[in-house]
Amino acid sequence: GDSVTQMEGPVTLSEEAFLTINCTYTATGYPSLFWYVQYPGEGLQLLLKATKADDKGSNKGFEATYRKETTSFHLEKGSVQVSDSAVYFCALSIIQGAQKLVFGQGTRLTINP
């Protein structure tokens, strides 16, 4: 079935470090791909999305490129801030009667000053 695999956390970095969170997927067809972020005690916020191969999603300094050949959608940021500390979920959308989001397990990111 369709699935998403994220790198295991937690990930701890110093402020201004480079961030990569790996995400790979298995899907039949061509799903849309998403990164959602969840800050402590809050719901999920869409961070960025890509709907077809080679699309690059970007927002707030974060980027991810939809790579069909490697079935990947890795999240990157050049210089992280303390305020980026959160849990990051990679997800794909599939249509089974209606749209369903399939989430990865989440990666907890902590940025130290």
Add this chain to the structure above:
Amino acid sequence: DTEVTQTPKHLVMGMTNKKSLKCEQHMGHRAMYWYKQKAKKPPELMFVYSYEKLSINESVPSRFSPECPNSSLLNLHLHALQPEDSALYLCASSQRDIGLQYFGPGTRLTVL
């Protein structure tokens, strides 16, 4: 306005209580979703309503009963819950049943 609101923010209930969670959106979206999220886990889909009709029920126990009284409102009625049902319950909506989902802040439920 891209906001989905949920009430209450927190709810504590006993196993014999009946309570309801409420979700509201005024974006004109025609699909609404309930998710359950346990600590340190991703959200799990429970129900999908499309044009006020239930289109997906992910084999959720009958002690959870969804209701969509109109296109802006989604309720989740709770009855005879178990302690393992304690979780964050998230509501989401999308423009139609294929589209970007916007999430609410969630209701944190504790069952004693």
